[in-house]
Amino acid sequence: xxxxxxxxxxxxxxxxxxxxxxxxxxxxxxxxxxxxxxxxxxxxxxxxxxxxxxxxxxxxxxxxxxxxxxxxxxxxxxxxxxxxxxxxxxxxxxxxxxxxxxxxxxxxxxxxxxxxxxxxxxxxxxxxxxxxxxxxxxxxxxxxxxxxxxxxxxxxxxxxxxxxxxxxxxxxxxxxxxxxxxxxxxxxxxxxxxxxxxxxxxxxxxxxxxxxxxxxxxxxxxxxxxxxxxxxxxxxxxxxxxxxxxxxxxxxxxxxxxxxxxxxxxxxxxxxxxxxxxxxxxxxxxxxxxxxxxxxxxxxxxxxxxxxxxxxxxxxxxxxxxxxxxxxxxxxxxxxxxxxxxxxxxx
Ligand code: AHG
Ligand code: MN
Ligand code: MN
Numbered sequence: 001x002x003x004x005x006x007x008x009x010x011x012x013x014x015x016x017x018x019x020x021x022x023x024x025x026x027x028x029x030x031x032x033x034x035x036x037x038x039x040x041x042x043x044x045x046x047x048x049x050x051x052x053x054x055x056x057x058x059x060x061x062x063x064x065x066x067x068x069x070x071x072x073x074x075x076x077x078x079x080x081x082x083x084x085x086x087x088x089x090x091x092x093x094x095x096x097x098x099x100x101x102x103x104x105x106x107x108x109x110x111x112x113x114x115x116x117x118x119x120x121x122x123x124x125x126x127x128x129x130x131x132x133x134x135x136x137x138x139x140x141x142x143x144x145x146x147x148x149x150x151x152x153x154x155x156x157x158x159x160x161x162x163x164x165x166x167x168x169x170x171x172x173x174x175x176x177x178x179x180x181x182x183x184x185x186x187x188x189x190x191x192x193x194x195x196x197x198x199x200x201x202x203x204x205x206x207x208x209x210x211x212x213x214x215x216x217x218x219x220x221x222x223x224x225x226x227x228x229x230x231x232x233x234x235x236x237x238x239x240x241x242x243x244x245x246x247x248x249x250x251x252x253x254x255x256x257x258x259x260x261x262x263x264x265x266x267x268x269x270x271x272x273x274x275x276x277x278x279x280x281x282x283x284x285x286x287x288x289x290x291x292x293x294x295x296x297x298x299x300x301x302x303x304x305x306x307x308x309x310x311x312x313x314x315x316x317x318x319x320x321x322x323x324x325x326x327x328x329x330x331x332x333x334x335x336x337x338x339x340x341x342x343x344x345x346x347x
Pocket of ligand 2: 115
């Protein structure tokens with residue numbers, strides 16, 4: 001029986017208190033998110049039992065309105081953050097506009113953004129889902145925070161992370177001092193340090209992409225993905241394919257084992273599908289802190305200045321050399337101006 005463990009509370013506290021000027025507010029904010037994660041994890045674990053699957057607005061057997069898990073997760077995040085005096089404004093993938101702190105509560109110096117339930121279509125088939133969060137320092141000078149506090153480029157994040165509700169529940173975060181992972185011990189209800197200082201392999205084993213979109217990508221992207229599959233063996237060793245359809249799960253596997261995740265622009269999603277503020281930027285901060293990288297194909301994700309809350313972006317993220325290979329291939333193929341779609345090789 002192990003009698004000495006590092007809880008997430010102790011780890012966050014120790015990390016922040018290396019800096020004499022730290023007030024402890026960021027530590028507490030991360031701990032608020034860890035609490036929300038535990039509540040969401042508990043709701044997800046019970047999902048099949050207590051009949052909270054299905055469509056929002058539907059009624060359960062007791063005639064009570066059912067809430068979909070993405071609504072429960074969204075409310076849980078807001079309720080764990082809005083009363084603490086640490087947050088000035090929030091933004092959620094589930095809300096059209098910024099989410100103010102209710103007037104009865106004080107505001108603080110951080111803006112928090114989140115995708116409360118990522119991969120939500122996986123819930124109905126009992127596959128892994130997640131929560132993604134991103135924290136910025138407030139930039140507005142007066143009032144109770146505004147949209148400018150959340151429309152900041154990813155390089156301004158003070159922390160980001162995700163929770164993965166998989167075979168176990170894990171919380172992975174960075175404050176710019178490396179990436180650290182914690183696993184929820186359900187017997188004591190605590191996140192315990194299980195993956196200190198995660199560094200992703202420079203070259204990965206996997207590529208993760210929804211390849212059913214192949215015919216809808218531009219030709220340079222088709223060439224790049226075929227390269228990952230082994231088209232140019234002198235430049236890139238062929239990779240194995242893995243795709244869950246939850247960014248958190250796909251990203252997490254690649255972070256640990258090494259690999260590349262892509263969600264390119266396609267003819268149905270010309271600006272990409274994933275959201276810059278709630279998905280791409282927080283994951284890009286983690287990737288870079290783990291010595292990987294993230295690009296939209298041309299620009300570093302963390303340099304993109306958002307223009308609106310729900311802005312989408314193409315995303316190529318993961319092991320540094322693999323992301324570099326895709327970016328180089330896009331550049332070379334686009335400049336070669338080759339024409340006509342690539343036909344997938346016959347099986
Ligand atoms: P969300 O459930 O928050 O809307 O996110 C779903 C996202 C992301 O998790 C995943 O990588 C991607 O959508 C999967 O999209 P496809 O089903 O088009 O592959
Ligand atoms: Mn999502
Ligand atoms: Mn979501």
